[in-house]
Amino acid sequence: MQLEEAKYKFIESWGTLGSQWGINRTMSQIHALLLVSSKSLSAEEIMSELNISRGNVNMNVRALMDWGLLTKELKSGDRKEYFKAGKDIWEIARKITAERKKREIDPILDVLSQLEKETIESKDKEGLETFKSSISELNKFTGRANDIVSKFIRSDENWFYKTLLKIIK
């Protein structure tokens, strides 16, 4: 298989994965492209590699920089901006996790804790009890999940390996 074909396959799959995760397809594809590329690429090059418009490249490259997954690189004697992806998978994983925690876990935890504090009234005693206990269970679970995730975000690779050993036992 030729390198170009292999890259294409990978970019394709990574894009699909991203879209299942609520991350836009193009954003994942740009990330994938830069992840397996040995050199940084200009907007122009990304456009032609992925057959997408200038505007689309610009938007998604900015989003990827917000996530901390891409950095700009300026080459001397060239006015173009070049983009480069960090290659450390653990760091990538931590950054994606951090961003997703912020978007997904934090808001639901807010709602759950707020609902748990709230005094809720109802004539339907059984319904009230079910509601309260469901919310309380969910809150407990989500809180724990959040603790693990937070720990992971702050961790280094080494910690992860050690923990992994403990888990797999």
Place this chain on the structure above:
Amino acid sequence: MQLEEAKYKFIESWGTLGSQWGINRTMSQIHALLLVSSKSLSAEEIMSELNISRGNVNMNVRALMDWGLLTKELKSGDRKEYFKAGKDIWEIARKITAERKKREIDPILDVLSQLEKETIESKDKEGLETFKSSISELNKFTGRANDIVSKFIRSDENWFYKTLLKIIK
């Protein structure tokens, strides 16, 4: 706050969470509704609680049953079908995890392992090396994540608590 209002808030947030996860909003809302409900509900009741159509209820209730999150219940002397959500959060988490692993991790692992086995050719030696090492790192990482997830899916609540203690230390 009245129970109805609290329920509505919860259903709303849960639906939003779901849609960020690539799970359809209505599906998450139906699940949320049944999760905090003390009694099982008919299609009719779900329709009017969530203001959605008969067809929509039917489709999503079936999807939820496929995920193993809902069960049908038949009441004697009544021809309607009633639906009921499992209340055990750990079990819910395991089921959702299993379903997502199947949809998300397994396919990408397939692609990654296939690409890693493949003999890839290119004149661009540096590009080739970067590609191979990225794929290999990703494959290692994804494989490990998969092991943890698989373990979790097969685990019971007890195992989870113990592991959690080890992780948090």
Place this chain on the structure above:
DNA sequence: ATAAACTTTCAGAAAGTATTGAAAGTTTAG
């Protein structure tokens, strides 16, 4: 057997998201 009570299906409509491309904005070299 059949009609009432219910469930399922699915084509078209509506809603939600992503993409384009051209115009506006910015930076830099000379």
Place this chain on the structure above:
DNA sequence: CTAAACTTTCAATACTTTCTGAAAGTTTAT
């Protein structure tokens, strides 16, 4: 200063996903 080289923005458009509702299908009681 200004023109060329680039980046950013955003309204219009294309694409994707979800939802509706009416028709078709199924089951059950009599």
